Amino acid sequence: MGxxxxxxxxxxxxxxxxxxAFKLLELPADICKLIESSDTANPPRFTIIGATDEDxxxxxxxxxxTVRSVVLSNSVLVVTSNPIEENVEGDDEPIQEVFIxxxxxxxxxxxxxxxxxxxxxxxxxxxxxxxxxEYEYMETNSDDDVSEKRQKFTYEDARSTIQASDxxxxxxxxxxxxxxxxxxxxxxxxxxLTTILELILTNLVSLSLPHTAAPIATLVSALEHEHDIRxxxxxxxxxxxxxxxxxxxxxxxxxxxxxxxVGLGILRAYRNDPAHDKAFLAQWRKAVGDTFEDKVALPLxxxxxxxxxxxxxxxxxxLLTYFPSSELPVEPGARFAELFxxxxxxxxxxxxxxLADISVDAKERDKLLLKHxxxxxxxxxxxxxxxAKYNG
Amino acid sequence: MLIDINVxxxxxxxxxxxxxxxxxxxxxxxxLVLIExxxxxxxxxxxxxxxxxxxxxxxxxxxPTIMIGHHLLEGKLxxxxxxxxxxxxxxxxxxxxxxxxxxxxxDGSPRPAAHAKSWDIVAxxxxxxxxxxxxxxxxxxxxxxxxxxxxLSRIGSKAG
Numbered sequence: 001m002g003x004x005x006x007x008x009x010x011x012x013x014x015x016x017x018x019x020x021a022f023k024l025l026e027l028p029a030d031i032c033k034l035i036e037s038s039d040t041a042n043p044p045r046f047t048i049i050g051a052t053d054e055d056x057x058x059x060x061x062x063x064x065x066t067v068r069s070v071v072l073s074n075s076v077l078v079v080t081s082n083p084i085e086e087n088v089e090g091d092d093e094p095i096q097e098v099f100i101x102x103x104x105x106x107x108x109x110x111x112x113x114x115x116x117x118x119x120x121x122x123x124x125x126x127x128x129x130x131x132x133x134e135y136e137y138m139e140t141n142s143d144d145d146v147s148e149k150r151q152k153f154t155y156e157d158a159r160s161t162i163q164a165s166d167x168x169x170x171x172x173x174x175x176x177x178x179x180x181x182x183x184x185x186x187x188x189x190x191x192x193l194t195t196i197l198e199l200i201l202t203n204l205v206s207l208s209l210p211h212t213a214a215p216i217a218t219l220v221s222a223l224e225h226e227h228d229i230r231x232x233x234x235x236x237x238x239x240x241x242x243x244x245x246x247x248x249x250x251x252x253x254x255x256x257x258x259x260x261x262v263g264l265g266i267l268r269a270y271r272n273d274p275a276h277d278k279a280f281l282a283q284w285r286k287a288v289g290d291t292f293e294d295k296v297a298l299p300l301x302x303x304x305x306x307x308x309x310x311x312x313x314x315x316x317x318x319l320l321t322y323f324p325s326s327e328l329p330v331e332p333g334a335r336f337a338e339l340f341x342x343x344x345x346x347x348x349x350x351x352x353x354x355l356a357d358i359s360v361d362a363k364e365r366d367k368l369l370l371k372h373x374x375x376x377x378x379x380x381x382x383x384x385x386x387x388a389k390y391n392g
Numbered sequence: 393m394l395i396d397i398n399v400x401x402x403x404x405x406x407x408x409x410x411x412x413x414x415x416x417x418x419x420x421x422x423x424l425v426l427i428e429x430x431x432x433x434x435x436x437x438x439x440x441x442x443x444x445x446x447x448x449x450x451x452x453x454x455x456p457t458i459m460i461g462h463h464l465l466e467g468k469l470x471x472x473x474x475x476x477x478x479x480x481x482x483x484x485x486x487x488x489x490x491x492x493x494x495x496x497x498x499d500g501s502p503r504p505a506a507h508a509k510s511w512d513i514v515a516x517x518x519x520x521x522x523x524x525x526x527x528x529x530x531x532x533x534x535x536x537x538x539x540x541x542x543x544l545s546r547i548g549s550k551a552g
Contacts, residue, residue: 006448007413009458013441023479024426025397027516032475035399035516043399050393058397076520077427078478079420081410095413098425100444103432107476160394 008097013084022078022102026109049163062167065110076104115164117172118330129179130189152184174240194265196237197258199227201289213250260300262287267322274319303353325354336372340386400512415449419521426520456521463527470522482510
């Protein structure tokens with residue numbers, strides 16, 4: 001007798017438990033590779049995250065995908081061998097029955113997405129860690145309202161509510177300069193952070209420590225004893241602004257990042273009254289000190305300022321206004337509206353930094369531009385302007 | 393709300409599940425195959441273990457057919473543009489869900505409660521068996537030894 005060519009197609013013997021117990025998930029190439037190349041001892045894990053009022057996302061260890069359900073016009077049967085029957089060792093008897101475990105009418109699609117980190121900002125509002133206030137915050141207060149407000153928002157809370165992969169969440173916390181103090185998330189007050197960085201720069205000089213391999217213990221104790229900076233705080237600041245070598249106990253400072261943050265600290269004052277670029281750069285150089293003043297450069301602050309020309313002065317001066325992309329709306333339409341309100345037309349290199357955090361790559365950014373802006377070409381090149389609005 | 397998805401593909405270390413017949417394996421994986429039908433199978437009453445029809449794969453042409461009652465469906469092999477993961481609700485067998493919930497409540501921490509469900513990726517399939525044509529009525533043709541059985545299922549008309 002040759003191979004059996006015919007078998008019986010049956011409904012599952014346990015259809016009540018099987019119905020609804022299966023789903024189909026369309027795999028993007030990178031996730032498929034991740035699954036297939038994984039070893040069985042340490043398989044990859046994925047998590048779907050979403051509150052009832054949010055569109056769910058699926059997160060791998062380092063990426064986020066939007067989850068979409070697509071209804072099929074056909075139905076798909078999931079067919080296996082008998083789910084109840086145990087596999088008997090050495091059972092050579094050919095199988096003559098296969099079973100429909102479930103009948104599906106939809107497929108879940110995954111679309112790469114930027115991590116939805118913006119919720120962190122609203123969740124952590126009022127939990128700032130600032131100089132001098134840290135102890136007040138720790139005090140217990142009998143007022144019920146206040147104690148309720150003080151319910152901790154922990155790292156684990158963030159993992160289960162923020163729609164981002166672990167790697168993206170960690171990066172988001174770093175980028176947003178959020179401290180983890182006793183498991184609780186506390187955004188550091190930016191002015192306090194600038195102070196700490198300036199203290200680090202002056203201590204590097206006064207203690208003549210190399211910024212590529214600065215002994216952390218020395219810096220931490222100098223900051224703690226002379227300036228009341230808690231070591232839990234300064235240690236995290238070190239990890240945000242450079243590479244910490246745990247074995248040697250040294251810190252390799254990310255010079256650009258530190259200079260940038262100090263520059264931002266100064267720039268923040270010029271939200272309403274613009275600064276002259278030369279005066280601003282001079283102030284910035286002074287703040288970082290002689291050793292690092294060569295590194296000061298405006299491109300470090302891209303996505304945080306707008307330039308304009310003060311044509312009244314002679315010669316015309318360039319003015320800088322604090323305009324951080326982190327404070328712009330997340331929704332693309334609203335963001336473009338704000339951008340074109342701030343300035344009617346943009347060069348691509350000017351507008352790009354303000355779109356980086358809402359698009360996964362340049363291709364998606366260009367798609368956004370195509371949808372929300374129109375191009376105007378003049379002798380100076382290509383400009384992006386608001387789409388014409390027709391009233392009526 | 394968190395839903396964990398774990399990869400639980402058959403491997404050398406996992407308990408061996410019963411494989412599908414070889415002629416069907418070529419349309420899916422060792423253990424699982426997807427069959428796409430136009431319309432849906434509709435059935436009244438308890439369908440546990442009931443016969444739907446005869447699935448046949450021609451050994452020469454590799455063409456699959458399903459005989460449901462007096463209707464013959466002709467199918468074909470279709471390679472998927474994107475692979476599909478088949479997810480199976482974790483701990484689906486009755487009983488296991490309830491006990492898992494109790495343990496979480498006793499724990500007292502709020503986080504496991506959000507972990508109510510988890511799913512396993514039990515297969516990654518790259519092809520499927522598609523029956524896209526209308527069923528052909530078969531008149532005066534014996535469906536073989538099972539022909540005396542009254543067909544339980546009928547092919548439902550396509551919705552919409």
